[in-house]
Amino acid sequence: MDSHLHLLGVRHHGPGSAALLVAALDRLDPAVVLIEGAPEGEALAPHVRGDGLKPPVAMLFYAPGEAKRAVFAPFAEFSPEWQAMRWALARGRPLRFIDWPASVSLAFTQKDEDAEAQRSDPLDLLAEAAGVANGEALWNTLVEESGGASDPVAAFAAIGEAMTEARRHAEESGAPAARRDAIREAFMRLSIRKALQDFGGAVVAIVGAWHIDGLRAKVSPTVDKATIKGLAKVKVEATWAPWTDSRLAFASGYGAGVVSPGWFRHLWRAYREETFEPLSFAAGWQARTATLLRAEGFAASPAAAIEAARLTLSLCGLRDLATPGLDEMRDGALAALCNGDPVPLRVVERRLYIGETIGEISGDAPQSPLARDLALWQKRVRLEPKDIESDIRLDLRTEAGLAKSTLLHRLLLLGVSWGTLIEADAGRGTFREIWRLSWRPEFSVALAEALIYGVTIEEAAGNIIRDRAAHCARVMDMAKIVRASLVADLPDAAGAAISALQALAVDASDLTDLMLAIAPLASALRYGVARRLPEEALRALVHALAVEVNAGVRIGSRQLAADVAAARVAAMRGFDEALAIFDAPDLVAGWRKALTLIVEDEQSAPAAAGFALRRLLDLGLWTAEAAAAAFVRRMSAAPLEAGAFLEHFVAGGAEILLQDAALLALVDAFIVDLDDDSFLAALPLLRRAFSGFDSTARIRLIDGVAQGRRTLSHAPAPEPEEDDPAFAAALPLLLRILGLEAAS
Structure with a gap:
């Protein structure tokens, strides 16, 4: 290498390194500044000089259409490369990026990544020799927290020598050389040679200190060209993206991160x-x-x-x-x-x-159209991205609250989960939402990927809805798409999704899917006052689906496998709740009639019958005598069927057994009458049946049983003796069923 070349080894994010670098540049006054960075970033670098970028920010390199192929090059104001760019731009010096191109690094396959050897921190070797805890502490003490150096060029020379020795020691100890390093250093050596040919004055190359020895190595241009020949490449686009303090921290998993x-x-x-x-x-x-x-x-x-x-x-x-x-x-x-x-x-x-700083991009600094539109939205709704979790409560009846909600729902469609909806309809009325916000730099990649759907957030979100609707084959999933379009205030896209759902529902045969589809649609109708909804069409669709469910649920609940029955009961529960908020008396009446038929139908799945009977009792539609008769009939079945019935009968809570002594007596009799094999077969179902009860309810159940079966059945009997040997013998079994072994 030429004597005009000055290799300055830095830490990628270090205030001491940055301060030394600025002083060294002032001393050397180079004709050109070379920076370890992807050449695609050179077009972005001029914007560092103006006020359009407020670090931390990052250069984002991504392969259009492939979300996993993206890489960030972050900068803080204390990053040496950031200060080098500002120094060169302020003095009108040429600025070149000399690392391997992003088009090559993004094509570096996962197989290549897995084959890379994980080298230990070379600074740890120096720290061990110096008697310091670790390499991080050593570097901070000598460079970042040193307070500066009187001769910055000499300081960089010392850093270079120390890192050279550390690298050679690592290689001599048998640590395999990384292919990635070999490729990158070949690109950098070729770029350095080109700069030495193009400029007659001093050439300064700012690189990670680890690479100093590799760049000084006597490798011929022919060998370097052979090293990079034939490497796979992908098409790359580059833009600026906001970064955050938390993503600069080592704790985030960022390899070049800093502790604080x-x-x-x-x-x-x-x-x-x-x-x-x-x-x-x-x-x-x-x-x-x-x-x-x-x-x-x-x-x-x-x-x-x-x-x-x-x-x-x-x-x-x-x-x-x-x-x-x-x-x-x-x-x-x-x-x-x-x-x-x-x-x-x-x-x-x-x-x-x-820290909690988030970078800003404004003015003519390049960023994706969706990112720019998001920035406009953030200003419009006064929702500032923060690098820390925070909760906001929105009232959808206000213009400001509705606008914030609309933005956050649309971003979810774009894969930007800046906000997570943790509670809806909280507080009075049905117009409250609580969101948990936390901004992450990776959202810039999602915004870049969503460009294929449109250049504004509204346009992209609407087209995503249309695309999902066109490829959706399940009624339940289509209903979720419809609801997502409604809460995101995309009426045109919602109309297309509703039409697609109507077409799917015509041929739908899975009642579970139909019931699951109704719940999100009925929920969306509750926002009718706050949002622009095609309410008439949506209400007609929900009504038509509910009529179909009421008509087919009895026959559709016969002879179901255990897992299918469990899914069906969950759907029935959601459908029941949806009807309660839909406000359609004819549908409610039809549903209650269907529940009655399910209980009376001997072929109904025990799980469905258990839910139906419990719901009819909770609504006060059946007398205690009629319910007891149906209960006895169902509990007389085989142990597994009776257990499935009981599991879903008591799933609504323990109160029905605590308040109805006769029912508790029936359950007690069923368990006592099981033989050993039947009990072992039914035990998982019984445990599951009682697992939803809190500890207080379980203890009250035990106390109820302790009063004696004669008392529970209302039969006259003498006062039980203080010591009941039969109950004492049965108590361990009862505790086992209720999951209260520890209480014994």
Whole structure:
């Protein structure tokens, strides 16, 4: 390599590295600046100079139409590459990206990834020699938290030598070389040679410190060209995307992440001052700590913050450090601001150490049309993306609440789960929604992928509904599509989905599917006042489906397998609830008649009969005598059938047995009369039947049985003796059935 070349090894996100780099660039004044980055990013780099980007942001490279093929190149304001771009652009120097192209990296297959050797951190070797805990702590102490260096070029030379030795030691110890590194370094060496040919002055290449030795290696251009020849490629598009502090953190799984982005941002702002003053630096951090603690209700006075800063500097001296590190700041705050109690620090550590900043993209900085439309929506509805979970409550009767809800529902259709609906219809009326919001950078990929459906959120969401409706073959799934289109306020797309659902329902034969389809549609009708709904068409559709269910549910409930019967009962329960909110007396009357027929039909599946009888009792439509007769008839069946009936009969809660002594006596008699084999066969069903009861209800059931079978059946009997040997003998079995073994 040429003597005009200066290889500067950095950490990809480090304030000390960034400060050293800016000083080195000022000293070297290169003719061209080379950066370890995908060449497709060169077209995005000029926007770094203006005000359209507020880091953290990332270059997003993606393969159109393939959501899994995407890669981010994130930057914080304390990233050396970010500062290098700003330095070059401010001085009009050429800027080149020299890493392997994104078109190649995105084609690097999963098989290739799995074959890569997982190398250990080379800094750990240096840390072990220096007697430091780990490589992270060593690098932070020597570079990021050093307070700067008088000769930045010499500092980078020392970093290069240290990393070269660490890499050679790793290779000599038998660690296999990564194919990825070999390919990337071949691309970088070729780009460096090209820059040396094109420019006569100094050439500065800013790369990860690990690559210094590889780029210095004496490899011929012919070998490098052979290394990259024939590599698979994919078509790539590039744009800017917002990033977040949490995704810069190592805890997010980001390989080049840092432990504390919040701390590094504080360091970088200190390095930007003309002089680095340790007391002011420590006081600023502790003041922020105190502010966050007070916001959470903890006592943290300004005087305590000053004392924490002084204690931090004292610890720094005791530990022979030039400037305080994060550990010293934490220890100082723990002692002076928290009185040794770690709990207050844990409460604020997410905002303090990680940070909650989300980058912004505006002006003419390129981003996908959907991302730009989302930014306009966010301003319009005043819904700011945050890098921390937060809950919002929306009243759909207000214009602002409805607009927010519409946006969040449409984004869900696009695969952007910025909001998760955790509760609907909460509070008075039927017009409340509670959403849990948390923004993640990966949503930028989903927005880019959704471009095939449209360039605005409304257009893309509507086309997604149409596409799903065109490929949907199940009535239940189609009903969910209809509801999604309605709550997302997409009336045209909803009309198409309703038509598709009507066509499917004509040939539908699965009653379970039909019942499951009605629930989301009936629920959607409850929003009729708040949202634009094709209410007449939707109500007619629900009515037609419900009529078909009422007509066919009796015959359709005969001789069902156990798993099919369980699914059918769940659907029946949802259908029953849907009719209650649909407000159609004729349908309700038809449903109740169908429930009666199911109970009376000897061929009905025991699970369906159990649900039907319980529902009729809860509604007060059957007398206790009639219900008891039906109960006895069903419980006289084979043990497995009787157990299935009982499971779904008691599924509505324990009150029916607690309030009706006769029914409890019947259940008791059924269990007592089982022989050993029948009991073992029915035990799982019995346990499942009683598993929904809380502990209080179970204890009350035991107390009821303890009063004696004669008392439960209302037969006159003398007072039971204080000690009942028969009940004592049966008690362990009863506890086992009720799942109360521990109570014994």
